[in-house]
Amino acid sequence: MNFTRLVFPGITMIAVTYGLARYSFGLLLPNISKSFIMSDTLSGIISSLFYLAFCFTIIYSTVITTNKGPRPMIMLAGGFAVSGMLMISASLNEWMLAAGVLLAGGSTGLVSPPFGSAIALWIKAPLQGKANTWINSGTSLGIVATGLGAILLPLHWRYTYLLYALIALIVLWWNYRIIPKADDSLKFQRGILSAKGVEGAKSIIIGAILMGISSACFWTFSRSFIESSGEFNSLVLSLFWVTIGLFGITSGLGGTVIERIGLQSSYTLFAVMMGGASFLLTWASESTPMILGAAALFGTSNLFICGLLIVWGIRVFESNASLGIGLPFIMLSFGQVIGSILAGSMIEWVGYAVTFAVFGAISIVGSFLRTA
Template sequence: MNAMKFSKLVLPGVTMIAVTYGLARFSFGLLLPDMNDSLQMSEFVSGMVSSLFYLAYCLTIIVSTVITTREGPRRMIISAGLSAFAGMLLIYMAPNAWVLALGVLLAGGSTGLISPPYGAAISLWIKRDKQGKANTWINSGTSFGIALSGAGAILLSPNWRLTYLIYAILTCLILIWNFRAIPKVGTRSKLMFQKGQFSIRGVEGSIPLVLASLILGISTAAFWTFSRSFIEVAGDYSEWQLSGFWIIIGLFGVLGGFSGSLVEKGGLSFSYKLGSLSIASASIILSFSPEWLLMSYLSAGIFGCAYIFLTGVLLVWGIRVFITNASLGIGVPFLLLSLGQVIGSLLAGWFIGTWGYATSFILYGVVGMLASLTGPKNHHKKN
C-alpha cells in the first residue's frame, strides 16, 4: 500500500460527501414547500417523490459495494459525482413531477454510490493509525452540506430552481477535484487493489451491527422527516428561524467528526452507547418543548451532533467487523440504516396522524434507547 497525504484524500472526500448527502439529498425537504407550489403537487405526490431518495440509496449502495469490492473505489466515486450533478440539473429544469422524480432518483442515488468507495479508498491509501479519523471526517461532510443547504434556503428561499442550478455547478467543480485526486489502481499503477470477500455470513459481530443499524435508522426517521413540520405547527416561528433549525443540525453535526478520536480514547462500545442515548434524547427534548426556540434548537444541535457521530461509529464498527472488505463494512450498516429510515418514515406518518407529534416523538426516543442495548462489544476496540 502506498500511503497518500491525509488531506489530499480527506478534503475532496469531505466536499463530495457534502454535495451528495447535504445538497443532493437532505436539502430537498427544505425546498419542497416552494416546489409543491410551483409544480402544483399534492402532499401525496410530494411524499412519494421524497421516498425515492431512500429507495435510490438502498439500490445504489448495494451496486456500489459490489463494484467497489471488485474494481476498487475510483469508478464509483466519479459515478456518484456525475449522478448528483445530473440529478440536480434535472430538478432545476423539472417541468412536472415526473421529471422531478427522475432527478430525485439520480440525486438520491449519488449518496449510495459514494459511501462504500471512500471507505475502500481510505483503507488503501491512508496509514492504518489514521484511518478511523479519516473515515469519520469524510463522513462529517454531510454536516457541512446540511448547514450549506440551510443557508441556501434562507438566501434563495423562493428560487428553488436557481438554488439547484448553483448546487449543480458546485457539484461539477467538486467532481473535477475528485477526478484529479483519486488515484487509479491496476496495471499502470503501483497501487494494486485486492478483491474483498463479498459475504456477511459467518462474520463474527455482523448480527449486532445489522440490528443496531436497522433500529437506529427507525429511531432517527421521525426527526429527519417531521421535526421541521413539528416545530412549525407547534410554535410561532419565522421562515428564517425554521431554516435556522436545519442549519443548527448541520453545524453541530460537524462536531460529530470527532467520533474517530473518541472511539480511539473511550472504545467503540462506550461511543456507541453515548451516541444512541444522545439521539434518543433529541426526540424526547423536542416533544416536550417544540414551541420554545431555545429548546428546539438545543434538540436540533444534539440530533445533528449525535447523528453524524453515530454514523461515524457505525462506519468504524463496520470496517472492524468486515476487516477484509472496507466497502462492505460501510455498505452493510449504511444500507440497514437507510432501510430503517424507510420503515421509520412510513410508520411516523401514521403515528403522527393517530397520536400527534409529541407522543410519536417520545416513542421514537424510546426506540433510540432500545438501540443502545444492541451495541458492539469492547473486544472490537483494537485494530
C-alpha cells in the same frame, strides 16, 4: 497519499451527495409540498426514495469498487448528484420529482464504499479511522451550506437545486483531478467475514436498521413539525437546519471519541442522545432555545452514529473495507425507507408530537444493543 490531499475533496463530495443532494430535501420539503399540494404520506413516500435508491446503489458500488477500485464509483456518484438535482429543479409533477429524488439519493450509495476503500488504499493505517470520520463529516458541511443558503439566498426551491447542481459539478471536477486510478496491486480481496463473524454482523445490522428508522422521521419532518407551530419566522427555521449541520461537524472527532471511551460506550451514548433530540422536539416545539437544542443534539448524535457505523463495520468485516461500510449503510437506509413512510402516515393519523415521541423511543431502545 498525503492525508489532506484525499480527505478535503472527499469531504466536499460527501457534502454534495449527502448534504445537498439528500438531506437538504427535508429543509425544502415544506415549500416543495406546497408547490405540488402533497400530503404528509406522499411526502414521506417520496422522501423514502432517497434511502431506497441508496440501498440498491451501495450494493452495486461495493461490488464495482472491490473489482475496479474507488475512482469509477466516485465519478459516477458525482454525476448522479448533478443529474438528480437538475431533475428536481426542473420537475413538472410528483413523478418527475420522484425520479430526481431517486437519482440524487443514488449518489450517496455510490459514494460511500469507494471513499472507505480509497482511505484503506492510500492513507496509513493509524490515520484511517480519523480519515473516515472526517470525510463523513462532510455531510454536516453540506447541511450548514443549505441552511445558510436559505438565510442569505432565499431563492425558490427550484433555483436552489439548480445552484446545488452547479456546486456539485465543480466538486466532481475537483475529485476527477485528485482521485488516482487503482492498479491491480491495489484491489481488495472479496468479502470474507472477520473473526467476529456472523454474530458481529447480526448486531450491527439490527442497530443500523433501528437507527435508520428513528433518524428518518427527524430528517424528513422536523422542519415541517416546528413550522406547523406557527411560532417561528424563516430565519429561525433556517437556523434550526444550520444548527444540525454545525453540531454534526463534531462527528469528525468520532474516531478520537471511540479511541477514548470505546465503541460500545460511544454507540450507547449517542443513540440515547439521538432519541433525546426527538423527545425534546416533542415537548418543546414552540420554544426557540429548545428546538435549537434538539437540532444540536440530533446533529451531533446522528452524524456521529453514521461515522461510528463505518468504524464498527470495518472492524466486523476487517478483510474488506467497502463491504464493512456497505452492509451497515444498506441496513441504515433500509430503516430510513421504513421510517420515512411510517412517519408520514403516523403524522396524518396521530400528529407530529406523538410520532416524534415514538421514533425517539426507537433510538433509545436500540441503544441497548451490544457492539461486540
